Structure formats: structure tokens, C-alpha cells
Amino acid sequence: MKKMFVLLSGVLLLSLAQTVRADVPDPDVLIKETVREVLDVVRKDQELRAGNQKKMLELVDAKVLPHFNFEHMTRLAVGKSWRTATPEQKQALMNEFRILLVRTYTKAFTSYRDQVVEIKPLKLDAAATEVTVKTSIVKPGSSQQPVLVDYDMEKMPNGWKVYDLTVEGVSLVTSYRSTFADQIQQAGIDGLIKTLVEKNQSAASNAAVAEKAGNK
Secondary structure, three states: OHHHHHHHHHHHHHHHOOOOOOOOOOHHHHHHHHHHHHHHHHHHOHHHHOOOHHHHHHHHHHHHHHHEOHHHHHHHHHHHHHHHOOHHHHHHHHHHHHHHHHHHHHHHHOOOOOOEEEEOOOOOOOOOOEEEEEEEEEOOOOOOOOEEEEEEEEEEOOEEEEEEEEEOOEEHHHHHHHHHHHHHHHHHHHHHHHHHHHHHHHHHHHHHHHHHHHOO
């Protein structure tokens, strides 16, 4: 289930990329207007489809992550322990969680194979500051059921931001929260930070080895 979550959520997360605009589109319109353009980049770029990790990392970092509220996401993932963390610990947690997600979604994007994203219409109250945008991933010509993905988004001064998403009933934030809670209980906040740093460093090292092997 976690593997499906990683692979399929990443495909939709890429659709959140947008050019900065003076007007702020509704959240569902934002996704609908950008998904085709951004996924076309992945579809047409042979290096991305071949798994060019460096290029994919740059794409994710530049186009996807600016549309996430990482402080909110990290706070939710860490849970009640966030309140007792120092400002330095909070910043370290946000930095490492961000890197973790970059690596996770980079792997997901390289598995993209012409899925179609359908955005469900959204009735948005003018005063709304939080909404859930419901979408589904459909594989053309496949008998498999669509994969349902919900985005929890909040309105910020600079536009709508994602603070959680749910794939087939599994919340991204919740899935990390249980793991983080166990690590904090065993080794405290610093222990969690250490674990995330080591995990990110290991992932970066493995990616470098894979890329070097692929270039031979």
C-alpha cells in the first residue's frame, strides 16, 4: 500500500506546479490548468522518462515544492512533540522532511507512464480558507479502478498551498506521524532528526551510485 502511495501520489503532486500569477486561481482550477502542461514535460522529455535523477530533482524542487506548506505538514507529521521542539529543531525537521519528500516524489515521477488525471468539480465558498480537492488517476485502456487522491489545501497570502494529501484513504501526514512518533519515543526529537539526516544521505548516495552506473 505504501509503495502505491509513493508512486501514484507523486504523479499528481507534480501537477501543482504553476507560474506565479497576479490573480490567485481557485484550487481545483489551479490543478486543472497546470496538470496537462507539467505532465507533458515528463511525457516528452526522454531524460526524465529515462530516470535522470538530477534533472528530476531540479524539476521537483523548482516546480512542485513551492506549492507546499512545509511548516504545516511537518508540524502535523511530528504531532504533539512539535510543541516542545526548539526553533532550531523545528527548522531542522522541516529541512529534512522537505528533502525526504523531494527524494520520494522523484522516484514516483520516474514511474510515470501516461496516466490521466481527472479533477472533480469543486464548489468553493468565497470565504473558504481550507478545501479538499478530489482527483483520480486513470490508466487509459486499463481495467483497473481509478486511484483516488484528495488534496487538503489552505489559502495563504501567496496562494493555495497543500498541507496533506490522501491516496485511497491513506493520509501522507498520518503515515509519517506514526513512524515519527515511534522514533521520538525512542530517541527524542534529536533522534528523529538524526534518523532523517541519515536516511536522506543514504538516498542521495544510492542515487549518485545509480546515476554513475547508468552513465557507463
